Structures are given as C-alpha cells and as structure tokens.
Amino acid sequence: xxxxxxxxxxxxxxxxxxxxxxxxxxxxxxxxxxxxxxxxxxxxxxxxxxxxxxxxxxxxxxxxxxxxxxxxxxxxxxxxxxxxxxxxxxxxxxxxxxxxxxxxxxxxxxxxxxxxxxxxxxxxxxxxxxxxxxxxxxxxxxxxxxxxxxxxxxxxxxxxxxxxxxxxxxxxxxxxxxxxxxxxxxxxxxxxxxxxxxxxxxxxxxxxxxxxxxxxxxxxxxxxxxxxxxxxxxxxxxxxxxxxxxxxxxxxxxxxxxxxxxxxxxxxxxxxxxxxxxxxxxxxxxxxxxxxxxxxxxxxxxxxxxxxxxxxxxxxxxxxxxxxxxxxxxxxx
Ligand SMILES: [Ca+2]
Ligand SMILES: [Ca+2]
Numbered sequence: 172x173x174x175x176x177x178x179x180x181x182x183x184x185x186x187x188x189x190x191x192x193x194x195x196x197x198x199x200x201x202x203x204x205x206x207x208x209x210x211x212x213x214x215x216x217x218x219x220x221x222x223x224x225x226x227x228x229x230x231x232x233x234x235x236x237x238x239x240x241x242x243x244x245x246x247x248x249x250x251x252x253x254x255x256x257x258x259x260x261x262x263x264x265x266x267x268x269x270x271x272x273x274x275x276x277x278x279x280x281x282x283x284x285x286x287x288x289x290x291x292x293x294x295x296x297x298x299x300x301x302x303x304x305x306x307x308x309x310x311x312x313x314x315x316x317x318x319x320x321x322x323x324x325x326x327x328x329x330x331x332x333x334x335x336x337x338x339x340x341x342x343x344x345x346x347x348x349x350x351x352x353x354x355x356x357x358x359x360x361x362x363x364x365x366x367x368x369x370x371x372x373x374x375x376x377x378x379x380x381x382x383x384x385x386x387x388x389x390x391x392x393x394x395x396x397x398x399x400x401x402x403x404x405x406x407x408x409x410x411x412x413x414x415x416x417x418x419x420x421x422x423x424x425x426x427x428x429x430x431x432x433x434x435x436x437x438x439x440x441x442x443x444x445x446x447x448x449x450x451x452x453x454x455x456x457x458x459x460x461x462x463x464x465x466x467x468x469x470x471x472x473x474x475x476x477x478x479x480x481x482x483x484x485x486x487x488x489x490x491x492x493x494x495x496x497x498x499x500x501x502x503x504x
Pocket of ligand 2: 242243244246247248249250251406407408
C-alpha cells in the first residue's frame with residue numbers, strides 16, 4: 172500500500188509539472204479571438220520597427236528584411252513584417268486602451284496549424300509589453316512549458332499552444348492572442364486604464380547562449396535558427412477591444428471642468444474633474460433621480476463600474492459645497 176501512495180505521489184508531481192494553458196484555436200477552452208470578431212473596435216494606426224538579426228549568433232548575415240511597418244497597421248490581412256531575432260515593434264492607436272472586463276487587446280501573427288494534429292502549430296513567439304507614457308514599458312508575465320532539451324528547428328516542427336501563456340503568436344494566422352491588462356495591475360508608473368503604447372519583442376527561441384526566458388526564468392524554446400529574411404516574429408496586426416476615445420470636456424463654471432469618457436459606456440465610465448473645491452460630491456442617478464453611486468469629488472481621474480447597472484440613461488451629477496449642481500447625461504449600453 173505504501174508503494175501505491177508513493178506512485179500516486181510521483182504521478183501527481185508529473186501532472187503538476189505539465190500545467191496547461193488555453194489550447195490552439197478551434198479547440199474547447201481556446202482563448203483565440205477571430206480577426207473578424209466584433210470585439211475589436213480599433214486597430215494600430217502607427218508602428219515603428221527595430222529589426223533584429225536574421226540569426227543573432229551570426230550578425231554578419233544582417234537583419235531581417237521582409238515586409239515593412241505599414242503591414243502591422245489596420246485589421247489582420249496576412250501581410251506581415253518580420254521582426255528577426257530580438258526585433259521590436261512599437262505600436263500606437265487612436266486614443267488609449269483601458270482595462271475592461273477580460274482581454275483588452277490582441278496580437279496577430281501568421282502561424283499555421285499542423286494538418287495532421289490540430290492541437291499543434293508552427294509558431295513564432297514574442298513578448299508583449301505596454302506603456303502609459305511611451306517611455307516605461309511593463310512586460311506581461313510570459314510562460315513557456317515547452318521542453319528545453321531539444322532545440323525546435325527553424326522549419327517543419329510544431330508546438331503546443333497549451334504550453335504557452337502571455338506570448339503573442341501562440342495562435343495561428345487569423346486568430347489573435349489576447350492580453351488582459353488587469354494582470355499588470357499595481358505596477359508603479361503604469362496606468363492600466365490609459366495604455367498609449369504596445370511593444371512586441373521577438374523571443375529569440377534559442378536554448379543556447381542567446382536564450383530568452385519567461386517570467387519564471389525558464390528558457391523559451393521556439394523555432395531557431397530562422398535564418399531567412401522572414402525570420403522571427405511576423406507581426407500582422409494588433410486589435411483594441413477596450414478603447415478610450417476622445418474625451419468629452421464640459422466647462423462648468425469658474426474654471427471647473429468635468430470630462431467624461433467613454434459615453435455611451437458599457438463598463439468603466441471614467442470622469443476627470445479639474446478646479447473643484449473641497450467639499451464637493453459626485454453622484455450618479457437614474458433618470459427618475461434615484462442615487463445609485465455617490466462619492467466625494469476629488470480632482471483627477473476616477474471611474475465608476477457601470478456594468479452593475481441596467482442599460483439606459485443616467486445623470487452624472489457634480490455638486491459643490493455651496494449647492495451648485497452640474498449634470499451630464501450618461502448612456503449605459
Ligand atoms: Ca481587462
Ligand atoms: Ca497585416
């Protein structure tokens with residue numbers, strides 16, 4: 172009996188070492204998002220590329236050359252720009268990305284599924300970082316549980332998406348890998364409700380001296396060397412799910428401004444008050460005057476979770492210490 176428990180213990184260790192993430196597109200539990208999904212409301216409008224080497228251990232071969240930065244703009248179209256080993260793409264959008272419910276944006280590459288096994292695909296991976304000032308970037312905690320004993324060949328070898336997490340390129344062409352900003356909550360200097368830049372950094376993929384590592388320090392094994400002009404991560408597009416557009420600014424009185432966005436709103440209603448005196452209050456009421464939210468009005472950006480309220484029209488009411496009131500209509504849809 173003792174041996175039975177010993178074997179059981181070994182088995183449980185073996186299984187816990189093979190923790191699984193979401194599987195390849197088309198399989199139950201996959202988090203892949205189709206390029207044609209209506210969740211995407213904006214696409215990248217600017218992209219700058221810093222190419223990586225065709226082969227990082229042979230710099231004399233030069234840099235990748237396939238495609239150009241314009242091919243990362245707009246919706247996915249299977250036209251890509253190849254980043255090369257450790258290459259970088261910096262993308263911006265109209266407006267900002269904010270942390271709404273679930274994934275907030277997705278990255279598209281051009282991997283392809285193994286015709287003989289739909290849980291496998293030829294994949295080239297990249298780290299994803301975000302910034303709210305265009306200077307300081309924070310990386311999503313990437314994980315790779317792919318074996319690290321045998322180098323994945325540059326061509327002809329397939330990988331499992333369910334061993335990868337928070338790595339762009341884990342899904343095949345036409346399907347985005349989603350990223351959820353809430354995973355980066357609490358990082359100093361990063362405002363996850365005001366993301367202005369997304370950075371894609373090619374994973375070299377070598378298990379040798381040029382290895383790159385995941386957030387736990389484990390080597391990330393992906394096709395290497397990819398010594399051709401299309402080497403490294405092939406960026407097709409970046410799609411925004413939770414988009415903050417141009418804010419609506421209202422001049423109230425005496426230098427007080429109230430900015431609300433987005434409006435109409437589905438989840439987070441951001442409001443930004445400037446020039447208000449102490450003792451003021453903000454409330455949200457139904458059109459029949461029932462107060463559903465109230466707090467002290469502080470200068471700066473705040474937000475209300477509108478998901479908890481039924482769809483319809485509301486009033487955002489700002490009241491100062493003297494009883495003066497200003498009202499903005501807000502549509503929850
Ligand atoms: Ca989110
Ligand atoms: Ca493209």
